[in-house]
Amino acid sequence: MASSSGKSFLGRFGVHIAVFVFVAIWTIPTLGILVSSLRDKDQLIVSGWWTALSTSSQTEAGRLPGASAQIEKDGKFVIEGNIFGDGPARNISAFGIKAQQPTQYEAGTVADLGEGVSLQLNADGSFVMQSPKAFEGDRGQRVYYASSAPPRFTTDNYQTVLFSEGIGRSFINSLTVTIPATIIPILIAAYAAYALAWMRFPGRALLIAVIIGLLVVPLQMSLIPLLKLYNGVGLFFGVPAKTYLGIWLAHTGFGLPFAIYLLRSYIAGLPREIMESARIDGASDFEIFVKIVLPLSFPVLASFAIFQFLWVWNDLLVAMVFLGSGSDQLVLTGKLNALLGSRGGDWEILTTSAFVTIIVPLIVFFSLQRYFVRGLLAGSVKGG
Known part of the structure; x- marks a missing residue:
């Protein structure tokens, strides 16, 4: 049915829909670039900009300190610290020592690495590795872990x-x-x-x-x-x-x-x-x-x-x-x-x-x- 202006409701509705579609096609990529430019580098690599307001999860690899960081405690040699170092804190849900099984152990459990060596990696990134014998070598144990972090935005970019x-x-x-x-x-x-x-x-x-x-x-x-x-x-x-x-x-x-x-x-x-x-x-x-x-x-x-x-x-x-x-x-x-x-x-x-x-x-x-x-x-x- 035509209105007093000579345009049908269907025609006006179609024009509005077409304008909305074109505006969305033009605006959404621009919004994506803006959001991505303000995101933290690590989160930008592993997830799309549309997940910027949600917690991001990713599997990472890290290396524990070498033998020079060990101390002797209660007859055992211990290496402890935080796997994140001075970086931003994240929440670890699981970890492993093999690339094929990066989430073999739940966070907080003690993993048996063989020959009496054990590793405990907690949810906050703190770890304790113990051995009845002194650790050798400057290269520490390779560790894989699944972590999640809250949204992070920065102007450093x-x-x-x-x-x-x-x-x-x-x-x-x-x-x-x-x-x-x-x-x-x-x-x-x-x-x-x-x-x-x-x-x-x-x-x-x-x-x-x-x-x-x-x-x-x-x-x-x-x-x-x-x-x-x-x-x-x-x-x-x-x-x-x-x-x-x-x-x-x-x-x-x-x-x-x-x-x-x-x-x-x-x-x-x-x-x-x-x-x-x-x-x-x-x-x-x-x-x-x-x-x-x-x-x-x-x-x-x-x-x-x-x-x-x-x-x-x-x-x-x-x-x-x-x-x-x-x-x-x-x-x-x-x-x-x-x-x-x-x-x-x-x-x-x-x-x-x-x-x-x-x-x-x-x-x-x-x-x-x-x-x-x-x-x-x-x-x-x-x-x-």
Whole structure:
């Protein structure tokens, strides 16, 4: 049954379900990265992030102290202490001395190791090993045990990543690249879009066709010619090849066709009466653009800003070509790629680095998201 707005209940319900599914698909992995980045290293290795609030269980191996730690007590030689040492306490449920039977004995029971040697490993990790003869050798007895620990969270992962792994410097590099590479195309495209929408001059239709054609040009095909052109101009004017200016211009060039197309579609759909009234009142094109078009075009400007920011922030190829791969030039995506090769088993480092990489785009998106859909839909359906 249709409602007064012309939409059936089933249709509205389906839209809500679809939105919920897409939000869940996007949000759940992000939440998983955040939780994993705050978990203790040992717990992160053995269990998924969805178990972060529950007690984690794992089977571990340890080695007791060697003969140098023994003392003689009541005619027997004794080695005692705590298997966790100075590490965090855990609860031991069972232990064993063979890898094939790591939980052969319950915690607190006395295990017979043969030749009169006994071992007692308690639930709190304390142990007592006794022998009628003196222990020999520096390598102590190998012990396997099943332990459980309460949830542990830490910010040490972020301290390691930001101050020890070089992520902090790469974070600044990415901001230095992304902010100007987002603002410059918007400034240029806004002027161009207004001119193509409301100003009449020879070759206007041809320029619009060229811009539409540039939308389908692959980045990889134009990257090398653009680099050669930039190096040639830089050599002529004595400008170094690997500079921030180069990557700003590159991202501006790659982003302008889409920016001009999106903004022109929106600006061309603005009410003609407003423009004509302003011209009758004596306003110039520049005054119309600044005082009327820009305020009305803020939604579509915000939409493109999100697109461009996300594209530049997540870019690796253009950054490697125009900025370089040195420690002082490497952006976040490049640094994270390097960590994947050198720290592939350190999940706490990788998840923390990944969340540091996505936190800024998340802030930008949620700050501008109320304008995103409005500006994008308006730019897609209006034309002139």
